[in-house]
Amino acid sequence: MALEDLHMYFGRVGALAGISLEVSKGEIHSIIGPNGAGKTVMMNCINGLYHPQRGNIYFKGRNIDKLKAYERAKLGIARTFQKVEVFGGMTVLDNIRLGRHIHLRSGITSGALYLGKTAREEIEHRAFIEAEIIDLLEIEHIRDKPVGMLPYGLQKRVELGRALALEPELLILDEPLAGLNLEEVEDMARFILDINEEERWKVTCILVEHDMGVVMDLSDRVFVLNFGNKIIDGTPEQVQNHPEVIKAYLGEEDLYATRR
Amino acid sequence: MPQGGNTGRSGIEITRDLTIPKLFLERARAYGKGKVAMREKEFGIWRPVTWQDYLENVKHLALGLISLGLKQGDKVAMIGDNRPEGLWAEMAALCARGVAVWLFQDCLMDEVKYIVDHSDTRFLFGEGQEEADKAIAIFDDCPRLEKIIWDDPKGMRNYHEDYLISLKEVQRLGKALDQKEPGLFEELINQGHGDEVALLFYTSGTTALPKGALLSHWNLLSMGRNLMSVDPCFETDDFVSYLPFAWIGEQMMSISCGLQIGFTINFPEEPETAQENIREIGPHVMFAPPRLYEQMTRTVQVKYLDASWVKRKIFELATKIGYHVAELQFQKKSVAWYWRCLQWLAYISMEKKLKDHLGLSRVRYAYSGGAAMGPDHFRFFHALGVNLKQIYGQTEIAGISVVHRNGDIKFDTVGVPLPQTEVRIAEDGEIISKSPSVFQGYYKNPEATEKTLQDGWLYSGDRGFVDEDGHLVVFDRSKDVMTLSDGRPFSPQYLETRLKFSPYLKDAWVIGDEREYVTAVTCIDYSVVGKWADEKKLTYTSYPELSQKPEVYDLVETQIRQANKDLPEVARVRKFINLYKEFDPDDDELTRTRKLRRAFVEKRYEEIVAALYTETDAVHIDTTITYEDGRKSHIKTDLPIRKVSV
Numbered sequence: 001m002a003l004e005d006l007h008m009y010f011g012r013v014g015a016l017a018g019i020s021l022e023v024s025k026g027e028i029h030s031i032i033g034p035n036g037a038g039k040t041v042m043m044n045c046i047n048g049l050y051h052p053q054r055g056n057i058y059f060k061g062r063n064i065d066k067l068k069a070y071e072r073a074k075l076g077i078a079r080t081f082q083k084v085e086v087f088g089g090m091t092v093l094d095n096i097r098l099g100r101h102i103h104l105r106s107g108i109t110s111g112a113l114y115l116g117k118t119a120r121e122e123i124e125h126r127a128f129i130e131a132e133i134i135d136l137l138e139i140e141h142i143r144d145k146p147v148g149m150l151p152y153g154l155q156k157r158v159e160l161g162r163a164l165a166l167e168p169e170l171l172i173l174d175e176p177l178a179g180l181n182l183e184e185v186e187d188m189a190r191f192i193l194d195i196n197e198e199e200r201w202k203v204t205c206i207l208v209e210h211d212m213g214v215v216m217d218l219s220d221r222v223f224v225l226n227f228g229n230k231i232i233d234g235t236p237e238q239v240q241n242h243p244e245v246i247k248a249y250l251g252e253e254d255l256y257a258t259r260r
Numbered sequence: 261m262p263q264g265g266n267t268g269r270s271g272i273e274i275t276r277d278l279t280i281p282k283l284f285l286e287r288a289r290a291y292g293k294g295k296v297a298m299r300e301k302e303f304g305i306w307r308p309v310t311w312q313d314y315l316e317n318v319k320h321l322a323l324g325l326i327s328l329g330l331k332q333g334d335k336v337a338m339i340g341d342n343r344p345e346g347l348w349a350e351m352a353a354l355c356a357r358g359v360a361v362w363l364f365q366d367c368l369m370d371e372v373k374y375i376v377d378h379s380d381t382r383f384l385f386g387e388g389q390e391e392a393d394k395a396i397a398i399f400d401d402c403p404r405l406e407k408i409i410w411d412d413p414k415g416m417r418n419y420h421e422d423y424l425i426s427l428k429e430v431q432r433l434g435k436a437l438d439q440k441e442p443g444l445f446e447e448l449i450n451q452g453h454g455d456e457v458a459l460l461f462y463t464s465g466t467t468a469l470p471k472g473a474l475l476s477h478w479n480l481l482s483m484g485r486n487l488m489s490v491d492p493c494f495e496t497d498d499f500v501s502y503l504p505f506a507w508i509g510e511q512m513m514s515i516s517c518g519l520q521i522g523f524t525i526n527f528p529e530e531p532e533t534a535q536e537n538i539r540e541i542g543p544h545v546m547f548a549p550p551r552l553y554e555q556m557t558r559t560v561q562v563k564y565l566d567a568s569w570v571k572r573k574i575f576e577l578a579t580k581i582g583y584h585v586a587e588l589q590f591q592k593k594s595v596a597w598y599w600r601c602l603q604w605l606a607y608i609s610m611e612k613k614l615k616d617h618l619g620l621s622r623v624r625y626a627y628s629g630g631a632a633m634g635p636d637h638f639r640f641f642h643a644l645g646v647n648l649k650q651i652y653g654q655t656e657i658a659g660i661s662v663v664h665r666n667g668d669i670k671f672d673t674v675g676v677p678l679p680q681t682e683v684r685i686a687e688d689g690e691i692i693s694k695s696p697s698v699f700q701g702y703y704k705n706p707e708a709t710e711k712t713l714q715d716g717w718l719y720s721g722d723r724g725f726v727d728e729d730g731h732l733v734v735f736d737r738s739k740d741v742m743t744l745s746d747g748r749p750f751s752p753q754y755l756e757t758r759l760k761f762s763p764y765l766k767d768a769w770v771i772g773d774e775r776e777y778v779t780a781v782t783c784i785d786y787s788v789v790g791k792w793a794d795e796k797k798l799t800y801t802s803y804p805e806l807s808q809k810p811e812v813y814d815l816v817e818t819q820i821r822q823a824n825k826d827l828p829e830v831a832r833v834r835k836f837i838n839l840y841k842e843f844d845p846d847d848d849e850l851t852r853t854r855k856l857r858r859a860f861v862e863k864r865y866e867e868i869v870a871a872l873y874t875e876t877d878a879v880h881i882d883t884t885i886t887y888e889d890g891r892k893s894h895i896k897t898d899l900p901i902r903k904v905s906v
Contacts, residue, residue: 126304127303130303130304130305131303134303134304135303135414136414138530140304140529140530140532140533141529141530141532141533141536143304190415194414194415197417197418198417199417
C-alpha cells in the first residue's frame with residue numbers, strides 16, 4: 001500500500017498537503033496527530049470515500065485512484081469507523097453477514113429460489129463467520145441480539161467483525177479504542193494483534209488512534225501527521241524521541257501516559 | 261435404614277473391584293457410535309461426541325500421558341471451563357492410573373500454586389492462554405510440575421516454553437504408543453482396583469487453607485449408585501455441565517452418576533451463554549448451589565417488575581394458586597379436584613412458559629446443595645411445579661449422603677439418608693455419617709484426617725438433629741450458630757437467605773452472636789438496583805456510589821422490614837450498613853462455591869461490626885481494594901448506619 005504526494009482540499013481549506021506513506025505487508029502502521037490533522041481524511045482517501053485532487057494511491061502495486069469504494073473493498077481493503085456505523089436494528093450476526101455479502105457468488109435468481117448451490121454457499125459463509133470471527137471476537141453470547149441494544153464497546157467489536165468478514169488484506173482502523181473502558185481497550189488491542197499476527201489472518205493494519213500507550217505498544221511504524229503535513233514516519237522509538245513530535249503532539253508526559 | 265442392593269440402575273454391578281475406567285470402557289464399547297456421550301456447543305452448533313469418539317480421545321490421551329512418563333498414583337491437575345477436553349483429561353488420567361485434581365477456573369495464582377505444589381502435580385491440563393499464563397507463572401515454584409498441556413490454540417502462537425505441549429500432540433504420542441504396544445490401554449485399565457484413589461479433591465474450606473480429600477473409585481461409584489436408586493435417571497436423559505468440575509456436585513453428576521446411567525452431558529458454548537444453552541437443552545436433572553436458584557428467582561422477580569399490567573396480574577394469580585397447591589403438598593394433604601383444575605390453568609397460562617425460559621421445563625429433579633437455601637426460594641420453585649430438593653453432604657463423602665424423597669419434602673430439612681448410609685448425631689450435636697462413600701483421608705494431613713475420620717465415621721463439623729419424620733435438620737457449621745440476646749440459638753444463614761429473597765440484595769451478612777441485637781451488612785445487586793435507580797432518575801457512576809445513596813438505603817430498609825416480618829422480635833435486624841462493594845471470592849470473603857467466610861469477614865470489617873454496636877450513625881472507611889487485573893484503588897468514605905424500627 002502506498003500513497004504518493006496526496007493533496008486534498010475542501011474549498012480552500014487544505015486537509016492534506018502532499019502526503020506520501022508506504023505501508024508494508026504484514027505491519028501495523030499507526031497514524032497519529034492532533035484533532036483535525038487530517039487522519040480521517042487520509043483514511044477516507046485510501047478506501048475511496050474521498051477522491052484526492054492530486055496524488056496517487058497504490059495497492060499491491062496497482063493504481064487504485066479511479067476505483068470506487070466497493071471496488072476497493074473487493075480488492076481487500078476494509079475499515080472501521082471512528083463513530084460506529086452499524087445497523088442498529090439488525091442482529092450481530094446479520095451485521096457481520098453483510099460484510100460477507102461481497103463474497104457471495106450466486107446471482108439473484110438462484111438466491112431467490114435458494115437452490116442447492118446457494119444453500120451450500122450460505123452454509124460455508126456462515127461456518128466461516130462462526131469459526132473465524134465470532135469465536136475470535138468472543139461475541140457468542142450476543143449473536144442474536146440487535147446491535148442497537150448493545151453497549152458501545154460491543155458495537156465496536158461488531159463493526160470490527162463486519163470488516164473482517166470481508167477477509168481483508170488491509171484493514172483501516174479509525175480510532176478503534178475511542179470511548180472504550182480499560183478492559184475493553186485491552187480486549188480490542190489483543191484482537192488487533194491477533195488479526196495481525198495469527199497465521200489465519202495476517203492482515204496489514206493501518207491504525208488511527210489517540211491512545212499513545214497502545215499505539216506505541218502495537219505499532220511496527222508510526223506516522224505523525226500535523227495539519228496536513230508529515231512530521232515523521234518511523235519506529236515507535238524514533239517517533240517518541242523526535243523533538244518536533246514531542247513539541248507538537250505528545251507534549252507533556254501525561255499525554256503519553258494516557259490510561260496507564 | 262434401607263439397604264440398597266449392589267446393582268445400580270444400569271444393571272451394572274458396582275463391586276469393590278470396579279473402577280471408573282473399567283466402567284467407562286464397558287460403556288463406551290456397549291454404546292459405540294450409536295449413542296452421543298456428550299455435546300458441546302461450538303461455533304453456534306451443538307456438536308456431538310459419540311461414545312466411540314470419547315473412548316478414542318481418552319485412549320490416546322491416556323497413552324500419551326504414559327509416554328510422557330506418568331506412573332501409577334501420579335497427580336494430574338485440570339483447570340479450565342467445562343468442556344469435553346476437560347472430562348477427557350480427567351478420564352485419561354484415571355485410565356493411566358493417575359489421580360485427578362481439579363482446580364476452579366477462577367482460582368488466583370496463589371491458590372493454583374498452593375494446590376499444584378501441595379498435591380505434587382506432575383501434569384497440568386489448562387484450557388488456553390489464560391491457564392497457560394497462570395501455569396507458567398508458578399512453574400518455577402512447583403518443582404514437581406513437568407508438563408503443561410493446553411487445548412485451545414487461541415493466543416498460544418508466541419509461547420515457546422518447552423514444557424508447554426498441546427493436547428493434540430499428547431494424543432499423537434499416545435497414538436504412536438498404541439501402535440507400538442496395542443492392548444496396553446486395556447491392560448492398564450484391568451490393573452486398576454476400586455480401592456485405589458481416583459480423585460484428590462480440594463475442599464473450598466470456609467475456615468482455612470484448602471484440604472485435599474482422597475476419594476477412591478469405590479467411594480464415587482457407590483455414591484452414584486445410591487443416589488440413582490433413590491432418584492433414577494435414564495440413559496435418554498440430558499444433563500448440562502456448566503458448574504465447575506472442581507465442585508464435587510459436578511463430579512458427582514458427570515462421573516459418578518453420568519457414567520453409570522450413560523446420560524448425555526452437554527457443555528455450554530461459553531460461560532456467558534450457559535443460561536441460554538440450558539434453555540436449548542432442557543435438562544432432566546440438575547444440581548446447583550443455592551446461589552444459582554437465588555439468581556433465577558431474582559431474574560423472575562425483576563422481569564415481573566418490568567412486565568405489563570396484564571402479565572403481572574396473571575403471574576400473581578398463577579403463583580397464588582401454585583403456592584397454595586405446593587403448601588398442600590408439603591403438608592401431604594390431598595389436592596382437591598378444583599385446585600387441580602386451577603393448577604392446570606396456572607400451568608398453561610404462566611408456569612409452562614416461565615419454566616421454559618429458565619430451562620426447567622423437563623427437569624425431573626433439581627437439587628440444591630452446598631449451602632443452606634431459604635424457605636422462600638424453596639416455596640417459589642415448588643409453586644412453579646419444579647421438584648426442587650435439598651441435599652446434604654460434603655466432599656469427604658463423595659458429594660451427598662442425605663436427600664429429600666419425592667413427595668416427602670420439608671423445606672427446613674435436607675431429607676433422609678441415602679441407602680447404605682447411616683447418619684447420627686453425636687453427643688455434642690455434631691452430624692456424623694458412615695457409608696461406602698466416606699473418603700480415605702486428607703492428603704498429607706494426618707491430624708485433620710484423625711479429627712474428621714473416627715472408626716469409619718465422618719465428623720462433619722456441622723450441627724443438627726433428626727426430626728420426628730427421620731429428616732435431618734442441619735443448623736450450620738458449629739461455629740456459625742449464633743446465640744441471641746435471650747439465649748436461644750439461631751442460624752444467621754437462615755436470616756441471610758431471607759434477606760436474599762429480595763431481588764435487590766445479592767448478599768447479606770448477619771451479625772448478632774451474643775450481642776444485644778441483630779444487625780446486618782448488605783450488598784446490593786448492582787444490575788437490579790441500578791435499573792431501579794435509572795427508573796427513579798438517580799444518577800450514579802459506580803457500585804460504591806450507588807450503594808451509599810440515601811434512596812438506596814431506604815430501599816434496602818423496606819426489604820429488611822419485609823424479611824423481619826414474622827420473625828421473633830429478638831431475631832429481627834435492627835441496624836444495617838450497605839457495603840461499598842460486593843463480597844468476592846478473590847478477596848477471600850467467599851469460598852469458591854460462594855459461601856460466606858464468616859470469621860474472615862468479621863476480622864476484615866472489624867470497624868463496621870464495632871460501629872454497628874455503638875451509638876454512631878456512620879463509620880469511616882479507609883481501605884484499598886484490588887481489582888481483578890491487579891490495579892488498586894483507594895476508598896475513603898463514610899458508611900451511614902441505618903436503624904430499622906421493629
